[in-house]
Amino acid sequence: MKAPDHYPRxxxxxxxxxxxxxxxxxKKCIAxxxxxxxxxxxxxxxxxxxxxxxxxxxxxxNSQTGRLLGAYTKHANGVIETWxxxxxxxxxx
Numbered sequence: 001m002k003a004p005d006h007y008p009r010x011x012x013x014x015x016x017x018x019x020x021x022x023x024x025x026x027k028k029c030i031a032x033x034x035x036x037x038x039x040x041x042x043x044x045x046x047x048x049x050x051x052x053x054x055x056x057x058x059x060x061x062n063s064q065t066g067r068l069l070g071a072y073t074k075h076a077n078g079v080i081e082t083w084x085x086x087x088x089x090x091x092x093x
Contacts, residue, residue, distance in 0.1 A: 016036065017034035017035055017036050018034075018036075018062050018063045018064040018065075019034065019035035019036065019037070019038050019040075019041040019060065019061070019062055019063070019069070020033065020034060020035075020041075020060075020061055020062075020063045021033040021041065021044075021045060021048075021058055021059070021060055022058065022059045022060075022061060023056065023057075023058055024056075024057040024058070024059060025055070025056050025057065030058070038060065038062070038069050038085075041060045041069070042060055042069065042070050042084060045058050045060055045070075045072050046072060046079070046081075049072050049074050049079045050079070052074065054074055054075065054076055055074065055075065055076070056073070056074050057071060057072070057073045057074075057082070058071065058072050059071040068083075068085075069084070069085050070082075070083055070084035070085055071083050071084075
């Protein structure tokens with residue numbers, strides 16, 4: 001779904017890249033992290049968890065449908081995969 005060129009860039013991006021990352025500690029979306037494919041978003045989130053500050057949860061969700069696709073939590077002893085939708089990673093539906 002492509003928006004006409006006369007719409008602002010942010011509105012065009014909403015349809016092109018609906019997968020977003022949400023930081024539950026700051027209660028905000030992570031800026032400049034919009035993805036077209038859920039698998040790429042989940043893999044990027046897993047990589048980001050290695051270098052962000054401890055005690056944080058990042059959720060991956062679809063902004064068009066509002067569906068949560070997965071979440072990662074970082075504790076003092078490491079990164080925990082809280083929940084990942086099986087249909088995204090190729091598991092049974």
